[in-house]
Amino acid sequence: MSGPGGPVGAAVEAAYRDEWGQVVATLIGLTGDWDLAEDCAQEAFAAAVATWPRDGVPRRPGAWLTTTARNRATDRLRRAAAAAAKLREAAVLERDPGDEPQAEEIPDDRLRLMFTCCHPALPFPARVALTLRTLAGMSTGEIARAFLSAEPAMAQRIARAKRKIREAGIPYRVPPAELLPQRLHAVLAVLYLIFNQGYDEDGDRDLTGEAIRLARVLVGLMPHEPEPRGLLALMLLHGARRATRTEDGVLVPLEDQDRSRWDRALIADGVAVLDQALAMRRAGPYQVQAAIAACHATAPDAASTDWPQIATLYAELARLAPSPVVELNRAVAVAMADGVEAGLRLVGELSASGRLEGYYLLPATRADLLRRAGRPHEARAAYAEAIAMAPTDAERRYLTGRLRAL
Numbered sequence: 451m452s453g454p455g456g457p458v459g460a461a462v463e464a465a466y467r468d469e470w471g472q473v474v475a476t477l478i479g480l481t482g483d484w485d486l487a488e489d490c491a492q493e494a495f496a497a498a499v500a501t502w503p504r505d506g507v508p509r510r511p512g513a514w515l516t517t518t519a520r521n522r523a524t525d526r527l528r529r530a531a532a533a534a535a536k537l538r539e540a541a542v543l544e545r546d547p548g549d550e551p552q553a554e555e556i557p558d559d560r561l562r563l564m565f566t567c568c569h570p571a572l573p574f575p576a577r578v579a580l581t582l583r584t585l586a587g588m589s590t591g592e593i594a595r596a597f598l599s600a601e602p603a604m605a606q607r608i609a610r611a612k613r614k615i616r617e618a619g620i621p622y623r624v625p626p627a628e629l630l631p632q633r634l635h636a637v638l639a640v641l642y643l644i645f646n647q648g649y650d651e652d653g654d655r656d657l658t659g660e661a662i663r664l665a666r667v668l669v670g671l672m673p674h675e676p677e678p679r680g681l682l683a684l685m686l687l688h689g690a691r692r693a694t695r696t697e698d699g700v701l702v703p704l705e706d707q708d709r710s711r712w713d714r715a716l717i718a719d720g721v722a723v724l725d726q727a728l729a730m731r732r733a734g735p736y737q738v739q740a741a742i743a744a745c746h747a748t749a750p751d752a753a754s755t756d757w758p759q760i761a762t763l764y765a766e767l768a769r770l771a772p773s774p775v776v777e778l779n780r781a782v783a784v785a786m787a788d789g790v791e792a793g794l795r796l797v798g799e800l801s802a803s804g805r806l807e808g809y810y811l812l813p814a815t816r817a818d819l820l821r822r823a824g825r826p827h828e829a830r831a832a833y834a835e836a837i838a839m840a841p842t843d844a845e846r847r848y849l850t851g852r853l854r855a856l
Contacts, residue, residue: 461507462498469512470495470587471667473519475559478584479622481523484612488584490526494519560585561671562622564664568637569620576611577640583608585667586660596647596657634672638681638736641665645685649692650842658689669723679727680737686720687743689713701848705752717747735771738763757786774805778815790823810839814849826856 473494477487494515508514567580578597582588588596594604614620625633641661648657665682672678694707724740742763749755764780777800785793797816806812817832833853840846 458503458507461511462495462502465498465511465515466495466587467663469515471560471563471585471664472512473515474584474587475563476516477519477523478563479559480520481527482622484584484615486523486526487519490519490522491515493522560667561624564637564668564671565624565633566615566620566622568633568640569615570633570636571618571620572611572614574640574643576607576614577636578643579604579608580611581640581664582644582660585664588660634675634677637668638677641668642681642685642736645688649688649695658685658692661685662689674730676727676730676732677734677736679723680734680740683720683724683727683740684736684743686716686723687740687747690716690720690747696844699844699847700851701844703848704746709751712747720744721748733766733770735767738767738770742767755786757783761787774800774803775809775811778806778812782815782819785819785822790819794819794823808839810836810841810845812836813839817849817852821852821856830856 470491473491474487477490478484481487497518498515563584567584568577579593582593590605590608591601594601641664645658645661648661662685665678665685668678669682690713691707694711695702721744724737724744727737742760745756745760761780761783764776764783768776768780781793781796784796797819800806801812813832814836817829817836820829820832830853833849837846837849840849
């Protein structure tokens with residue numbers, strides 16, 4: 451969103467970043483109309499751009515925006531239908547224009563919106579797009595560019611998701627206690643995919659920043675759940691070394707990254723958030739992944755990395771969230787802790803199982819372990835196999851460099 455320059459412009463930008471999701475969530479809760487909510491939120495921010503330079507920035511920008519958007523929704527509903535039935539809950543919508551809502555009146559709107567956007571009845575790509583559109587305020591074009599999709603196709607995806615919510619009667623609520631763990635995992639999965647997409651790509655919107663911001667919102671809304679804190683810690687610890695992941699378009703492995711360029715403030719924040727999650731004594735996959743990231747982030751150099759501890763953590767992660775990718779990562783940790791041959795045995799078992807067929811990191815890992823074991827001829831064949839499967843130029847260039855070095 452663009453607005454006036456100077457302090458007022460900065461205030462509008464900050465309000466858009468911090469308040470968009472809350473304003474939209476509140477209007478959806480009041481009207482039940484997703485498109486109306488987004489339109490009226492946009493109109494409220496446009497009104498802020500027009501009036502704040504003249505009248506000054508309100509003491510509570512979010513309350514001002516919510517009131518303005520709600521009034522626009524009321525006007526639209528009145529114009530759209532003469533029948534009172536078209537107006538939802540007139541007593542709720544009818545407020546004095548100067549009456550700012552109190553925070554306690556709308557404590558769960560963003561949380562309801564997160565769970566609705568990430569409902570299992572929606573296809574996973576639709577959950578991601580809808581979350582970015584309604585909670586992060588990203589335009590359809592921005593979302594399409596971030597996920598390398600055509601804008602009309604992304605617009606259709608978002609429209610279908612909204613229609614599915616309406617026609618299937620998906621409830622706008624926090625799920626009941628018996629469904630909460632499963633549904634919370636769905637929300638966390640969406641946020642982590644958004645983070646990883648931004649981590650791997652440089653777009654016109656910082657998706658990693660958006661994911662971290664939404665994770666902070668979720669932690670604030672669910673302070674007694676440890677896994678949102680685990681995910682937030684994981685994002686912070688990974689984000690701390692994002693600037694060193696590539697150099698001149700080539701992927702830089704963790705052991706070769708310049709640790710002096712890692713963001714120590716983000717690392718400290720991530721470790722503190724992880725400690726808060728672990729103190730609740732309800733371990734989950736994101737907490738374990740964050741603990742692994744913390745082992746890497748807090749080691750002064752690659753040689754000081756506590757590989758036996760990391761191998762133990764991967765074994766715990768395999769117990770909590772079993773997957774062949776976790777087993778592959780555990781094989782690397784075992785190789786570093788117990789010797790290359792021990793890791794190669796685990797990689798061989800994974801190859802024989804066929805569960806990672808077509809996954810480029812399987813031959814890439816085998817190639818790296820063979821290189822470390824002093825078996826260059828076998829390593830070359832494995833590198834060539836990995837290069838043919840690699841999904842990005844940065845990864846292909848890195849693997850090609852390793853192959854040439856042999």
